[in-house]
Each structure stands twice: as C-alpha cells, then as structure tokens.
Amino acid sequence: MSKEFALAAFKSLGTVGAVYPSSKYLARKMTKRVKRDLKSIVELGAGTGTITSSIIEQAGKTCRINSFEIDSGLYVGLSSDPIFSRYDNLHFHLASAFDFRRYLDSAERPDLIISSLPLAILPKPQVIRMLLDAKEVLRPGGVFVQYQYSPESFSMLKRIFSKVETSVELRNIPPALIYTCSI
Ligand SMILES: C[S@@+](CC[C@H](N)C(=O)[O-])C[C@H]1O[C@@H](n2cnc3c(N)ncnc32)[C@H](O)[C@@H]1O
Numbered sequence: 436m437s438k439e440f441a442l443a444a445f446k447s448l449g450t451v452g453a454v455y456p457s458s459k460y461l462a463r464k465m466t467k468r469v470k471r472d473l474k475s476i477v478e479l480g481a482g483t484g485t486i487t488s489s490i491i492e493q494a495g496k497t498c499r500i501n502s503f504e505i506d507s508g509l510y511v512g513l514s515s516d517p518i519f520s521r522y523d524n525l526h527f528h529l530a531s532a533f534d535f536r537r538y539l540d541s542a543e544r545p546d547l548i549i550s551s552l553p554l555a556i557l558p559k560p561q562v563i564r565m566l567l568d569a570k571e572v573l574r575p576g577g578v579f580v581q582y583q584y585s586p587e588s589f590s591m592l593k594r595i596f597s598k599v600e601t602s603v604e605l606r607n608i609p610p611a612l613i614y615t616c617s618i
Contacts, residue, residue, distance in 0.1 A: 453584070456482055457551065460606040461582060462489040464613050468547055468578055469493040475543050475574075478502040479532035479550040479565075484513050486551060491522050500525045501539065503532045533561045536568050544574035550581045554588040562588075566595045570618050579616040584609050592616055 457465070466489040469476065473494060481487050481504040490500060502525065504510045510529040519525055528538050532552055539545070548569045554562050569579045579596065581588070582604075589612075592599050596616035604611045 453482075453553065455608045457485045457582070457611075458604070458607040459485065459489070461604045461611050461613075462486045464602065464604050465549055465551075465580055465582060466490050466493055468580065468615070471495040473498050473546040475539075475545040475547075476500045477535055477539070477545045477548045479535060479548065480504065480552040481513055481527065482509055482551055484516060484519065486549060487513070487519065487525070490549065491519070491525055494524075496522075496524055498524055499540075499543070501528065501535070502526065503528050503530055503535055503538075505529070505531050533565050535565070536572055539572065544572060544577070546574055546577050548573060548577070548579045550579065552581070554581065554583060554591075555585060559591075563591065563595070566592070570595060573618050575618075577618055579618070581614045581616065582611045583614070584611055586612060589614065 462485045465486050469490055476490055476494060476498055478487055478490060478500065481502045487502055494500060504513060504527065507529060510527060513519060514527045530538065573579065592614050596618060598617040600615040602613045604613060
C-alpha cells in the first residue's frame with residue numbers, strides 16, 4: 436500500500452484506535468513467533484499492512500494467512516497492493532475480526548493469531564467472545580499476540596489465557612505494549 440494512501444485512509448477513520456500505522460520495530464516484535472514451518476496464521480485488524488508484510492516475509496509459502504480488516508478503504512488498499520498480490524497463500528477478508536472463525540477451513544487450527552485490534556474501544560462482550568474463540572481454535576501450543584497502547588486490557592487477557600507475557604516497544608508512536616498469550 437502506498438504510504439500516502441495508507442496515511443490518508445488511516446487518519447480519516449474513527450475505529451482505528453491509532454494515530455499512525457505500526458512501526459517496523461513493532462511489526463517485528465509482533466511477528467517474532469512467525470516461523471517457516473507454521474501452517475496457519477490469522478491476522479486481526481490489518482490496517483495499512485505493516486504487520487502483514489512482516490508476516491509474509493517470515494512465513495513459508497504454504498502457510499495459509501487469513502487477514503481481517505473491517506474498513507473498506509483500508510481493505511481496498513491491502514487487496515490491491517501489488518506486493519501482497521504476489522502471495523497466493525495470503526487472503527484478505529473485508530469482515531469483522533469477531534467473525535474470524537467462519538473464514539477458517541473446518542479443520543484449521545491456527546498456530547498464531549496476531550491482533551492489532553483496538554480492544555479498549557471495541558464492545559467488551561464481543562472482544563471477550565473473540566478472545567475465547569481464539570483460545571479455543573488455536574492449535575495446542577498456539578499463541579495469541581496483541582498490542583495495545585495502554586495496560587487496560589491486560590487483566591482481561593490474563594483471565595482468559597493461561598499465561599500472558601508483556602514486552603514494550605518504544606520505537607512506535609505511541610510506544611506499545613505487546614502481550615504474548617499462551618492458551
Ligand atoms: C491500530 S489499527 C492497526 C494498525 C496496523 N497494525 C497498521 O500498521 O496499519 C487497528 C485496525 O483494526 C481495524 N479494526 C477495528 N475493528 C475491527 C474489527 N471488528 N474487525 C476487523 N478490523 C477491525 C481498524 O480498521 C484498523 O485498521
């Protein structure tokens with residue numbers, strides 16, 4: 436996606452929950468668990484595709500990547516980006532992340548779910564349902580990775596997942612907290 440388009444699309448939105456796209460440093464930390472041999476990765480809230488790029492650079496060509504974005508302007512930017520179009524294994528969905536399970540193959544158990552959703556400004560019951568879905572569908576040993584700009588969602592993640600590791604990325608506007616949640 437071109438930088439100009441991305442910034443314009445991003446700044447005109449109310450549901451984005453951010454002022455700028457994620458930095459490449461945040462994207463790297465969010466995708467630390469991506470390995471060549473993974474079979475399925477889900478991305479929630481792809482936005483301008485910074486984290487998507489980092490996922491495709493590190494995942495193998497046979498890994499199925501399902502990426503969700505609810506905003507149609509951002510979705511058009513993602514799905515028309517010639518860099519992303521080269522990857523047959525990357526599937527963008529103009530759909531709510533809350534419905535992500537409907538888009539998985541029946542036996543698909545993601546290895547990783549990587550979320551940029553602004554949890555703090557989304558309806559809590561739907562967020563909790565989505566987190567429970569993520570926990571249920573991840574393969575054994577699978578991980579849910581989430582970033583946020585405030586510690587508000589930490590206690591909710593702690594209640595749902597068995598272990599939540601926290602790290603910080605200062606080289607992002609604003610600095611971000613990264614939660615790596617084990618099922
Ligand atoms: C903080 S931004 C993501 C930033 C992204 N990492 C980037 O670098 O551009 C959050 C994204 O989640 C999307 N979003 C919000 N609610 C959503 C939902 N229910 N389903 C899918 N995407 C959603 C927003 O449109 C926005 O693009």
